[in-house]
Amino acid sequence: VQSHLLREEPNNLSAKKEKNLADFFDLLVSVSESGCIYGLVALAFLVIIKPTGIVNFCIGEWSMLGGLIGVSWVVQAALPYGVALPATVISCALVAYAIERLFVRPLVERAAPMLSPVLVLLGLMIVTRETAGWIYGISNIFAPPPFGFTPIAIGPFHAAPQTMLIVAMTLTIFLSAWIFFEKTLWGKAFQAVAINRFAAGLMGINLGRVTALSFAASGAIAGLAGLLESPQTSAYYLVGLPLAVKGFSALVIGGVGKVEGALYGGLLLAFAENFTVRYLPIPSGVALGMPLLLIILFLILRPTGLVGNEGEAR
Amino acid sequence: MLPVFYKGSPYLPKISKFLTNCLPKMIHGFYKFSSDVLRYARSGRRTQRKLMICAILGRAMMRKEVFSRRCAAARRLAGAFSFLAILLTGARADDATVKIGVVGAFSGNSYYYTKQNLEGAQLAVKDLNAAGGILGRRVELLVEDDQDRPDVSATKVLKLIDEGSVVLLSFGSTASVLQNQRVAMEAHTPEICGNYGDTVTTKINNPFMFQIGATASEQLATLLKFASGKYHKVALITDDSATGQDTGKAFRDGLKEAGMEIVAEQTVEVGATDVTPQLQRIRAANPEAVFNSGVSVAENALFFRNYRQLGLSYPILASGNVASPAYLELAPHMLDGVYYADIIDPRKPQLKAVFDGVQREFKHPALGWEPVGYDGVMLFANAIKRAGSLDKDKIQQELITTKNFIGSEVIEGEGYSFSPTQRVGFPADGVVIRAIENNQHGPVIYPKS
Numbered sequence: 188v189q190s191h192l193l194r195e196e197p198n199n200l201s202a203k204k205e206k207n208l209a210d211f212f213d214l215l216v217s218v219s220e221s222g223c224i225y226g227l228v229a230l231a232f233l234v235i236i237k238p239t240g241i242v243n244f245c246i247g248e249w250s251m252l253g254g255l256i257g258v259s260w261v262v263q264a265a266l267p268y269g270v271a272l273p274a275t276v277i278s279c280a281l282v283a284y285a286i287e288r289l290f291v292r293p294l295v296e297r298a299a300p301m302l303s304p305v306l307v308l309l310g311l312m313i314v315t316r317e318t319a320g321w322i323y324g325i326s327n328i329f330a331p332p333p334f335g336f337t338p339i340a341i342g343p344f345h346a347a348p349q350t351m352l353i354v355a356m357t358l359t360i361f362l363s364a365w366i367f368f369e370k371t372l373w374g375k376a377f378q379a380v381a382i383n384r385f386a387a388g389l390m391g392i393n394l395g396r397v398t399a400l401s402f403a404a405s406g407a408i409a410g411l412a413g414l415l416e417s418p419q420t421s422a423y424y425l426v427g428l429p430l431a432v433k434g435f436s437a438l439v440i441g442g443v444g445k446v447e448g449a450l451y452g453g454l455l456l457a458f459a460e461n462f463t464v465r466y467l468p469i470p471s472g473v474a475l476g477m478p479l480l481l482i483i484l485f486l487i488l489r490p491t492g493l494v495g496n497e498g499e500a501r
Numbered sequence: 502m503l504p505v506f507y508k509g510s511p512y513l514p515k516i517s518k519f520l521t522n523c524l525p526k527m528i529h530g531f532y533k534f535s536s537d538v539l540r541y542a543r544s545g546r547r548t549q550r551k552l553m554i555c556a557i558l559g560r561a562m563m564r565k566e567v568f569s570r571r572c573a574a575a576r577r578l579a580g581a582f583s584f585l586a587i588l589l590t591g592a593r594a595d596d597a598t599v600k601i602g603v604v605g606a607f608s609g610n611s612y613y614y615t616k617q618n619l620e621g622a623q624l625a626v627k628d629l630n631a632a633g634g635i636l637g638r639r640v641e642l643l644v645e646d647d648q649d650r651p652d653v654s655a656t657k658v659l660k661l662i663d664e665g666s667v668v669l670l671s672f673g674s675t676a677s678v679l680q681n682q683r684v685a686m687e688a689h690t691p692e693i694c695g696n697y698g699d700t701v702t703t704k705i706n707n708p709f710m711f712q713i714g715a716t717a718s719e720q721l722a723t724l725l726k727f728a729s730g731k732y733h734k735v736a737l738i739t740d741d742s743a744t745g746q747d748t749g750k751a752f753r754d755g756l757k758e759a760g761m762e763i764v765a766e767q768t769v770e771v772g773a774t775d776v777t778p779q780l781q782r783i784r785a786a787n788p789e790a791v792f793n794s795g796v797s798v799a800e801n802a803l804f805f806r807n808y809r810q811l812g813l814s815y816p817i818l819a820s821g822n823v824a825s826p827a828y829l830e831l832a833p834h835m836l837d838g839v840y841y842a843d844i845i846d847p848r849k850p851q852l853k854a855v856f857d858g859v860q861r862e863f864k865h866p867a868l869g870w871e872p873v874g875y876d877g878v879m880l881f882a883n884a885i886k887r888a889g890s891l892d893k894d895k896i897q898q899e900l901i902t903t904k905n906f907i908g909s910e911v912i913e914g915e916g917y918s919f920s921p922t923q924r925v926g927f928p929a930d931g932v933v934i935r936a937i938e939n940n941q942h943g944p945v946i947y948p949k950s
Contacts, residue, residue: 210781213811217777224774317608325612327798329830338810347810419806420774421799421831429772464767465778471767472741 212343214465218457220350223357226453227412228434229441230364231405233449238380238401240301245308246409247431248315253279253413254422255323258330268333275414276407283406286311287399295398320424330417353415360408364446440485442492451493598641599891601881602666604657604681606649606673613798614870618672618695619644621874624858635885647673651680658684666690667891668881674743675701682710691897693880695873698747709897711919713876715927717751717794717820720842723932724818725759727947736765736788738779738804740795748794748820756792764788769800776807784813793819802831809835824869829940836937843935845872846912846945855909876908880917
């Protein structure tokens with residue numbers, strides 16, 4: 188057995204250059220995959236923040252639920268992926284809607300301070316996580332990718348089919364969100380509530396419905412992010428918080444002004460993460476902290492984010 | 502002056518023990534008795550009856566005429582008896598069990614492993630009780646979750662000691678063990694941890710602290726013996742969890758000590774969605790082999806998946822963490838060819854008995870870390886039996902002189918041994934090397950039987 192352990196590696200210069208270029212393209216694929224996931228989670232934050240101003244850290248747990256519910260549809264119920272995906276998204280939307288009706292709306296209707304729902308949702312984050320651990324167990328669950336693991340080559344890019352699915356779905360969701368906010372009456376209502384909640388209510392916009400819809404949409408997007416990511420990282424009950432932190436960081440970088448900011452923020456965060464670890468000549472552990480430094484720098488130099496307008500309150 | 506109070510008197514230790522152990526118990530018992538009497542006198546008839554039932558006075562005493570309102574004197578007498586019975590039975594219930602306190606991270610990231618440890622301990626207690634207990638007493642586990650927080654861990658250990666734990670098992674991170682062991686040492690309570698961290702027993706001077714898991718440096722030493730000097734330039738990858746960092750440090754130190762050059766050292770963030778940049782860095786450094794000391798299952802599985810997707814094929818030598826069957830499900834066939842240090846030897850009959858027991862009791866297959874909990878309880882049982890009492894100092898003395906105790910862990914034919922200078926019970930050559938083949942944990946390939 189030990190005779191197999193030593194491996195010969197090609198060591199000529201042109202091969203090294205080719206390898207470096209291939210590394211660069213592989214890294215771009217990796218950035219697009221992670222960036223899209225961060226972007227989706229950031230969008231889930233944005234959809235609630237826009238009309239209500241509530242920062243909901245429970246979103247990470249909704250992503251976690253998306254992964255776990257999706258796995259149970261695909262593996263236990265043996266549903267085809269094409270059916271399991273919408274079923275998961277609807278399930279997560281219903282969970283988020285229920286949370287809004289049961290825990291957030293009573294606070295909003297009683298004119299509670301803005302921090303109250305934030306704290307309630309923080310508490311629910313822990314409750315959701317522990318309940319999921321109790322229902323689905325504490326072990327990591329394998330989420331089978333719908334199109335396998337074998338990478339597909341498109342020009343210089345080599346990407347797993349799941350990565351392509353993540354990118355395609357993310358672009359579709361962002362395009363839909365952009366059309367919704369910019370081109371539909373409901374989207375305008377969301378914008379109006381975001382600008383002045385009180386005045387929007389006086390103009391006949393149903394504030395309760397807007398809030399409920401924003402939660403349901405956020406749950407759906409977060410659940411989709413979790414489902415798409417689960418074949419890469421596995422589905423388990425502790426995956427939520429790191430995703431929420433990444434998503435929120437992406438939102439801070441991108442800015443809450445426009446929908447596309449969430450995607451730009453996610454991509455930039457993933458770019459910083461991947462390229463610092465790969466190319467900065469510093470220890471890997473230190474490189475992991477570099478994206479946080481980037482956020483601090485970004486907040487100092489451009490407090491409104493990538494696409495935020497100057498003077499806009501964040 | 503009494504003739505017992507002189508220097509060197511053989512009575513002094515007994516008097517001291519009486520003052521420190523028995524007297525507080527007597528005062529506590531008297532207080533309990535008094536409060537029970539007061540409670541009885543103040544309570545209504547229904548509560549008084551309940552107290553009677555609890556006191557197990559016998560059905561004859563509970564006949565209507567005894568408790569008749571007309572028979573007040575008999576009622577008071579019965580009441581007095583009942584309290585005496587409460588006191589005695591209560592005292593007997595306390596003394597009738599050997600309490601083993603268990604503290605660990607039974608929630609959060611580490612729960613995957615600690616749950617298995619706990620199930621092993623529960624199985625051992627069941628086996629012990631089925632065989633008549635320890636010193637004729639039933640064994641009882643008191644379990645506390647420290648949430649993987651060192652500060653909470655110390656408080657929980659204090660609670661377990663207050664509740665009467667004579668010994669402690671600790672299934673948490675190194676940081677938690679380092680905090681709680683100070684409390685255990687102050688209370689002279691022997692503690693066994695199943696941790697792999699090198700700092701737990703080797704860097705602290707606590708004679709009450711024992712470790713039964715194979716340390717990370719022992720695992721690495723076996724991996725290096727297996728590789729038999731083939732590598733000079735290696736890469737090291739770990740994760741940024743507390744245990745991952747601890748294991749990584751032991752691997753780094755060991756590799757350097759063995760004269761190897763670590764050409765790439767990479768850390769994977771817990772919660773990472775991609776390990777491609779770390780793997781590219783490793784590939785750019787062109788090592789002869791990759792040592793993996795990661796412990797977080799999701800991130801480690803991601804590492805193996807990305808490793809294969811990038812087409813890398815350096816030999817991987819991993820810590821015992823890879824023995825988890827979870828990897829075979831999370832990254833199917835992507836660990837084929839990985840060599841790993843294992844603390845369990847499938848050839849061992851004791852191990853098979855534990856695994857069968859887990860399947861029987863918990864209705865699921867064993868995952869590999871149950872033997873740590875099982876052996877911890879059995880080591881304590883052995884020490885308590887030899888001590889012949891529940892005196893914590895005596896148990897510690899017996900534990901520290903344990904020699905070649907055959908448990909379910911450790912290579913066939915070898916057992917745990919402790920000494921005042923060696924409180925890591927796992928023998929230095931007790932680790933085995935196995936390889937993963939066809940998405941299954943293969944047989945032991947080193948050392949050959």
